[in-house]
Amino acid sequence: MTKLSVNINKIATLRNARGGNNPDVIKTTIDCERFGAQGITVHPRPDERHIRYSDVVQLKGVVTTEFNIEGYPDQRYLKIIAEAKPDQATLVPDAPDAITSNAGWDTIKNASLLRDLCQEIKSHGARVSIFVDPSPRMVEGAIAIGADRIELYTEPYASEFLVSKEVAVKPYIESARIAKEGGIGINAGHDLDLHNLKFLKQNIPYLDEVSIGHALICDALYFGLENTIQLYLKQLK
Template identity: 90%
Template sequence: MTKLSVNINKIATLRNARGGNNPDVIKTAIDCERFGAQGITVHPRPDERHIRYTDVIQLKNIVTTEFNIEGYPDDRYMKIIREVKPAQATLVPDAPDAITSNAGWDTLKNATLLRDICKEIKSLGVRVSVFVDPSPRMVEGAIALGADRIELYTEPYASEFLANKEVAVKPYIESARIAKEGGIGLNAGHDLDLHNLKFLKQSIPYLDEVSIGHALIADALYYGLENTIQLYLKQLKD
């Protein structure tokens, strides 16, 4: 079964826009799990424009499913991983001022950096996932790093989906096959929604996890959070 990890960054964005604690990020995480989510994802950026360090520390003590912390593996991020020891650390190549993730790692050019970081994170008992584009060479590079999983960057798939979904998913099927044959797990995320998620799951039935935030929270404005999570889980049923 493919797990749904809900990225709650946008909940924190809304809270921060007004100050105070409404909506409550911690309560939202608890409710997401209660409504069926099998994981909680956060991406604590250096400027704390959404998820804050204090949120991460509080979430450490209340997440009962899988806690996934995304981020660029600088000293700040690694300090968080050492302190929190989440279920999964997802390494992304974002610059500190990036609006959102917009590319995967070049796992060949950054092999030395990533190999050492993967080794340290795994020594903490934390699963490590490397964010990559749907490129066989980048997937092979991630396998060589000793990563436990890759997360395929799905924005190109989402952008092409309405025009030609078979063409859009083709590089993902190939990249997923290489990952599976290489013995590592497979996650996916970015711009997945209620329109394109089911076809991706059908095309890659052994997908371990999807991380979805922006679209899911936007849908919740119309459908409600509990109903929205159930709608997303329905797309992932085998």
């Protein structure tokens, strides 16, 4: 079964736009799980423009499914992981001022750094997932440094899907195969939505988890949060 982890960053963005606590990030998290989400993802950036450090502290005591914390592994992030002890830490190579993740790690060039990070993060009891492009070499690099999983960066898939879905999914099938044969798990995320998710799942049936935030929250404006989560779960069956 492929799990759906709901990224709640956009809920925090909306809250922060007006100050106060509406919408309530903690209540929304509880409701997402109640509506069927099998995990909660956050990406606490240094400028706290959406998820704040204080949110992470509160969420640790609230999330009952799987807590996934994404981020660039600087000292601030590593401190959060050490304190929150999430189920999963997803390492992304974002610059501090990046609007959103837009590329995966070069796991060959950064092998020494990533190997040390994997060891440190695992010492806190968290599973380590490395955000990578759909490249066999990058997947092989992630296996070599001791990652537990990869997260396939799916923005290129989402873009090409509109032109040729068969072409779009091909490098993802190959990358997932290498990961599976290498004994590590496979996550996916970025620009997945109700139109392209099912096809990805059909072609990578052993996909462990997808992390979806922006599209899911946008859909919830029209369909409602509970119904939207159920619609996404349906695509994964």
